[in-house]
Amino acid sequence: MRTIPRQSSLVFGLSLMPLAGLVAAFLLGGLGANPAEALIRQLGDWTLRFLLITLALRPAQHWLGWRLLRHRRMLGLFAFFYAVLHFAAYAVLDAGLDPGYILDDIAKRPYITVGLVGLALLFALAFTSASGLRRRLGVWWRRLHWAIYPAAALGVMHFFMLTRADYREPAVYAMLLSALLLLRIRPAPGSVQKKPPINGGKGHAEKRVEENRE
């Protein structure tokens, strides 16, 4: 039996704080005049934030030298978790759990269609996140999990499409995502090799598995 490292528990606890805060604020009247709308919106905000945090781990590890990648799976799963809550809050509070209303929205509202495609991608990533599946999928796993970029892009697009006139907020997400994508496409020369080996003389592939273990 594996014990859960203290640091992982901390990241797990911190990742639940936005939800706890939102639920408390919703119940105590801290979300303003339209709490249902605010709850849906802010669950969406947190989805985008967790996606960006997940994508920022590799460059952050490179620059800071901290072993951050081992939290990547959990943080990615939290992005999916907040995306599911975001959709669930919409389905309950906006659509009143009326399947006809939801299907109508998916078919007719491009921003909802786009958001849902993003959610479906995140579902595929979450579904294949278990270590066993990862090993079995081999090289396909890495290819599939590159889809976090299009998923995040769809999320930002979803935000753009529902905005009426002031695009500053979605623009901030778009810029951050573009920056992370550019870092990914053109990594600093020797970005992975330059760092001192974390676990002695182990091979590159083994190291990656190590990094992602919780």
Next chain:
Amino acid sequence: MKSFHEPPSSEITDEKVYLQRRRYLRWGAAGALGLAVGGVATLGLRQGDEAPQASEAHPADPPPKRWQDLPHSRFSTDEALTDWESVTGYNNFYELGAGKEAPARNAHRLETDPWSVTVDGEAERPGKLHLEDLLQSMPLEERIYRLRCVEAWSMVIPWVGFPLAALLKRFRPTSRAKYVAFETLYDPSRLPAQNRPILDWPYREGLRMDEAMHPLTLLAVGLYGRPLPGQNGAPLRLVVPWKYGFKSIKSIVRIRFTETQPPATWNQLQPEEYGFYANVNPAVEHPRWSQKRERRIGEVFKRDTLPFNGYAEQVADLYKDMDLAKQF
């Protein structure tokens, strides 16, 4: 002051308590858990953006004497009023900032004294009106109207004002006056968000002459028995209760009679999304979201939206020869 305020505020308290109870039941144990864990997090999350500063908006001075015991209109609805905090804390007034809470925060910038309104165009007696003269000469009344925003939320607001028709008649519009155009103040020092090109400033709106002269069409100078707070369009705004809220232009400085349909800001920005008529119509969808339902502020779940926002009986005749799916 007290006699005027008490009945509505007592209704509101009841509804709030009632809603809270329902919420607690619905969320049950999960909610209680969230409370325990999230108490600390809430403090961090509640930035200025999320809590409307109603105290700032609430005018310190008591309402003018003649605003007490205003005559009630037969056009008023008897639905429960939306509370003062929401009416003055949750606004779309892009000139005072994007986001629903920004207008209340920035309203202190909107100095409204002195204020005048220019009335010109196709009229025999164009002129300039000073707000004080206007307030002295128009018979004020209270009208409780539903307000339906194009974003699918709604409120019930006790306006103070007078019928637009009463004012327009004074200027003797000619037979060529087919429309009435309205313009909001353009002054980035008082409406700071006009420094950024969010919309094509100044905000403009327009009505067909028969719409403008309709007895439901109101020029509001107050709400809840007090002068309009800045975020609600001080000192003078239009209220057209059967149309989406964006038609009800705020902080008006110019009224012009025109022969042709005047430009309207949102209509010009995205004509496929915001029609010139913009009548509340659950059957005509906004391209991006449904207009079938709306969330009444203070309620959690959405309710059905009514044709012409429930004023069909009074106004449907104005549009009897029109295809409302095309001329939306």
